[in-house]
Amino acid sequence: MMKTVMTEENVLYGLGKNAKKAAKxxxxLPAGEKNEALLAMSAAIEKNHEKILKANAEDIQNGKDNGLTDALIERLTLNPDRLEGMQAGLKKMAGLEDPTSKSDAQWVNEAGLKISKKRVPLGVIGIIYESRPNVTADASGLCLKAGNAVILRGGKEALNSNAALVEVLQEGLTGTNVPKESIQLIKDPSRELATQFMQFNEGVDCLIPRGGAGLIQAVLKQATVPVIETGTGNCHMYVHASADMEMASSLIVNAKTHRVSVCNALETLLVDESVAKDMLPVFAKALEEAGVTIHGDEKVCDIVENAVSAGESDYTDEYLGYDIAVKIVDGYEEAVGHIDEYSTGHSDAIVATDYQVIQDFLNEVDSAAVYVNASTRFSDGEMFGFGGEIGISTQKLHARGPMGLEALTSYKYIVEGSGQIRE
Structure with missing residues (x-):
C-alpha cells in the first residue's frame, strides 16, 4: 500500500503541521498547566450548553431525515446531563496522576549506569469515530492530559456537534499555556480524506478507530499509520448450572438494556441445559418486559413462546439494539467453545457459584475483560478508575481492554553515567 504524501494544498498538511508544533x-508542559487547561475546557462546555445542544439538534434532525436507526440516534444525542458528564470527566482527568511525570522502573547495571524507564507521550494521535460526540471531549481531554495533540475525524452524522464542541474546547484553551491546536477537527467528512488521514504518517503518530466493525476493519486494511485496534463488542454471558437465578436475571437485563447501543452491552446469552427449563422462562420474561426480542436456537424456541429462530448472523453480529441471541449449551465445555468461536474478545461473563468452574472460565476465556457475577457494562475506563477512556482495545500489543492515560503513552530509556565506556 502506498503512503499518501501531503502537500501544502491538502487540508491535512496544515492540521498535521500545527499538531506537531502543539505536541512539542x-x-x-508540567502537569499543573495541563490540569489548568482541562479545567478551563470543562468550564467552557458549561458556559456553552446552548450552542452545543443547538448544533446537536441539527445533527439529530438530519439523522432522522436520513433514516438513522434509533440506536444510532441514541448514540448521537446530547442533553444537559451528558454535557455535565463531559464536564465532570474533564475535571476528573485533571485530578489524575500524570503518566508522563513518572518512571516505570529504575535500576543500576553492572557498569554502574543508572537506567530509568520513563513514560513519554505518543505525540500526535488521530481518532476516527462515528456517531458519539461525547468522544470528542473524552478523547481530547485524555490525549491532552497524557501530553499528546489530537486530530479528530468524526462521522458526518455528528459533524455540527463535533465542530461546536471543538470550538468550545479550543475557546477554553485560550488563556492557558496549552496551544489551541492541541485539539483539531477534520471538517471534511469525505471518504477520500479519511483514507488520506489513515496514511498520514508524517503528521500522525498513532491512529485509534472507535466505532462499528465496518469502520474498524476499514482502518485496519487501509492505514499505514500504526493503529490501536478498538474492538466491536459481541459480548457473552454464560449462566452455569450453579448460578443464582435471581442474580443471573438481574445481570442479564442490566447488561443487555442499561444502554443497548454501546460495545459492552450483552449480545449473546448462553444457558446451561440442565437448568434451562427452570431458568430460561424467568430470563425471557424479564427481557421481554424490558422490550427485548429473543433470537434462539431450536431448544430455546421450544421453551420461550415468543422467541424467533436464530440464524448464524445472530451469533456473529452486534445488535446494538433491543435484541439478544440465546443458546442452550450442554454444559461448560460447549459454552466456552461457543465463546471461543464467536466472541470478539471484548467482554465475556459467567454467572456461577461453583469455584472451580469460575476459575476455569477466568483462565480459559481469552477476552480483554472476563467477568464473574457482574454485568459486562462495567467495561469502561471510568468504571475501572481510569477517569475515562479513549476506547476499549481487543488486541494484545501495546494496550488491551479499557485504555486510560497510560495507554496513550510509550516509554524511553534514560541512561545516566559517569564516563563509562564498554570494554
Missing amino acids: VLRG
Whole structure:
C-alpha cells in the first residue's frame, strides 16, 4: 500500500503541521498547566450548553431525515446531563496522576549506569469515530492530559456537534499555556480524506478507530499509520448450572438494556441445559418486559413462546439494539467453545457459584475483560478508575481492554553515567 504524501494544498498538511508544533509544547508542559487547561475546557462546555445542544439538534434532525436507526440516534444525542458528564470527566482527568511525570522502573547495571524507564507521550494521535460526540471531549481531554495533540475525524452524522464542541474546547484553551491546536477537527467528512488521514504518517503518530466493525476493519486494511485496534463488542454471558437465578436475571437485563447501543452491552446469552427449563422462562420474561426480542436456537424456541429462530448472523453480529441471541449449551465445555468461536474478545461473563468452574472460565476465556457475577457494562475506563477512556482495545500489543492515560503513552530509556565506556 502506498503512503499518501501531503502537500501544502491538502487540508491535512496544515492540521498535521500545527499538531506537531502543539505536541512539542505539550511534551514540555508540567502537569499543573495541563490540569489548568482541562479545567478551563470543562468550564467552557458549561458556559456553552446552548450552542452545543443547538448544533446537536441539527445533527439529530438530519439523522432522522436520513433514516438513522434509533440506536444510532441514541448514540448521537446530547442533553444537559451528558454535557455535565463531559464536564465532570474533564475535571476528573485533571485530578489524575500524570503518566508522563513518572518512571516505570529504575535500576543500576553492572557498569554502574543508572537506567530509568520513563513514560513519554505518543505525540500526535488521530481518532476516527462515528456517531458519539461525547468522544470528542473524552478523547481530547485524555490525549491532552497524557501530553499528546489530537486530530479528530468524526462521522458526518455528528459533524455540527463535533465542530461546536471543538470550538468550545479550543475557546477554553485560550488563556492557558496549552496551544489551541492541541485539539483539531477534520471538517471534511469525505471518504477520500479519511483514507488520506489513515496514511498520514508524517503528521500522525498513532491512529485509534472507535466505532462499528465496518469502520474498524476499514482502518485496519487501509492505514499505514500504526493503529490501536478498538474492538466491536459481541459480548457473552454464560449462566452455569450453579448460578443464582435471581442474580443471573438481574445481570442479564442490566447488561443487555442499561444502554443497548454501546460495545459492552450483552449480545449473546448462553444457558446451561440442565437448568434451562427452570431458568430460561424467568430470563425471557424479564427481557421481554424490558422490550427485548429473543433470537434462539431450536431448544430455546421450544421453551420461550415468543422467541424467533436464530440464524448464524445472530451469533456473529452486534445488535446494538433491543435484541439478544440465546443458546442452550450442554454444559461448560460447549459454552466456552461457543465463546471461543464467536466472541470478539471484548467482554465475556459467567454467572456461577461453583469455584472451580469460575476459575476455569477466568483462565480459559481469552477476552480483554472476563467477568464473574457482574454485568459486562462495567467495561469502561471510568468504571475501572481510569477517569475515562479513549476506547476499549481487543488486541494484545501495546494496550488491551479499557485504555486510560497510560495507554496513550510509550516509554524511553534514560541512561545516566559517569564516563563509562564498554570494554
